[in-house]
Amino acid sequence: MAGAWAIEAEGLRKEFSGRVAVADLTLRVAEGEIFGFLGPNGAGKTTSVKMLLGLIRPTAGRGWVRGRPLGDRNARREIGFLPEGFAFPDWLTAEEVLWFHGRLSGVDPARLRRRIPQLLEQVGLAADARRPIRTFSKGMRQRLGLAQAFIHEPRLVFLDEPTSGLDPAGRILVRDFLLAQKAQGVTLFLNSHLLSEVERICDRVAFIKGGVVVETLDLREAAAAIVTLHVRPSPPELQAALREWGELLAFTDARITLRLAPGRRPTDLARWLIGQGLDLEALIPRSLSLEDVFLRVVGMETG
Numbered sequence: 001m002a003g004a005w006a007i008e009a010e011g012l013r014k015e016f017s018g019r020v021a022v023a024d025l026t027l028r029v030a031e032g033e034i035f036g037f038l039g040p041n042g043a044g045k046t047t048s049v050k051m052l053l054g055l056i057r058p059t060a061g062r063g064w065v066r067g068r069p070l071g072d073r074n075a076r077r078e079i080g081f082l083p084e085g086f087a088f089p090d091w092l093t094a095e096e097v098l099w100f101h102g103r104l105s106g107v108d109p110a111r112l113r114r115r116i117p118q119l120l121e122q123v124g125l126a127a128d129a130r131r132p133i134r135t136f137s138k139g140m141r142q143r144l145g146l147a148q149a150f151i152h153e154p155r156l157v158f159l160d161e162p163t164s165g166l167d168p169a170g171r172i173l174v175r176d177f178l179l180a181q182k183a184q185g186v187t188l189f190l191n192s193h194l195l196s197e198v199e200r201i202c203d204r205v206a207f208i209k210g211g212v213v214v215e216t217l218d219l220r221e222a223a224a225a226i227v228t229l230h231v232r233p234s235p236p237e238l239q240a241a242l243r244e245w246g247e248l249l250a251f252t253d254a255r256i257t258l259r260l261a262p263g264r265r266p267t268d269l270a271r272w273l274i275g276q277g278l279d280l281e282a283l284i285p286r287s288l289s290l291e292d293v294f295l296r297v298v299g300m301e302t303g
């Protein structure tokens with residue numbers, strides 16, 4: 001289905017000299033979503049990304065990027081990539097790096113002259129545009145790498161550990177930058193071990209283990225699913241009534257934990273409780289711990 005999916009992978013497999021690196025990559029990423037790709041070291045994440053980028057040929061299986069087969073030249077023009085551990089020639093200035101990559105991607109000079117200052121501003125490097133990269137900190141290099149991945153206004157960008165080497169302020173800047181890209185309809189495929197970052201910005205995540213996608217999770221639904229209520233009074237009849245809203249996980253004096261049924265929203269529940277004449281002192285969505293989910297799905301193994 002061209003258009004609806006930014007990425008479709010069906011049973012992609014990669015063997016290196018008969019050794020399986022990715023056994024079965026099957027997933028779909030919708031246009032405009034931020035998709036996290038998680039798994040322990042050696043699970044096959046980088047190999048999967050290389051197949052999706054068209055840099056290596058799958059041993060078996062099929063895949064499409066924005067409706068076109070993997071490796072298609074026109075599709076590549078719409079794809080950006082921030083690899084992990086990249087390095088730019090350090091005698092170049094930030095501006096020159098972006099110019100070079102922009103021209104390589106076929107962006108015309110007039111467009112680049114507008115795009116470069118805009119991007120440098122967005123990644124917090126406007127004042128450093130004309131400085132050689134050898135004078136840059138690790139965080140500044142990382143932010144320049146990010147600008148490089150977006151120079152040709154791609155519609156789909158693969159990012160390998162985008163917040164690597166960044167201090168908290170840098171991480172917030174990158175997070176805001178990525179959310180602004182999403183707001184423009186850009187699809188982001190994020191490879192990261194920093195689960196707290198993933199939790200903050202991803203719409204969905206997939207877990208890969210031993211070269212197989214073992215689970216996908218919608219973080220938007222998962223985050224809103226469990227709520228704790230502080231309600232007074234909390235008569236026993238309330239227990240029965242709340243079962244209409246979802247599964248009761250705990251019901252103690254004035255404290256109730258509930259897993260909301262699909263389609264039930266915390267705001268509607270709050271309105272209903274107040275409508276019952278109850279005093280709702282708090283409604284606390286339990287924040288999802290992606291680390292817990294990761295350990296449940298993937299286990300403690302490391303590669």
Ligand SMILES: Nc1ncnc2c1ncn2[C@@H]1O[C@H](COP(=O)(O)OP(=O)(O)OP(=O)(O)O)[C@@H](O)[C@H]1O
Nearest residue numbers: 016020021022039040041042043044045046047048
């Ligand atoms: N070019 C290659 N030749 C042989 N084996 C390879 C090659 N590239 C990757 N592998 C093997 O394939 C498996 C998956 O590696 P991959 O780099 O895709 O994992 P990863 O999930 O990206 O790991 P990490 O989180 O450490 O980056 C590993 O066992 C690795 O040793």
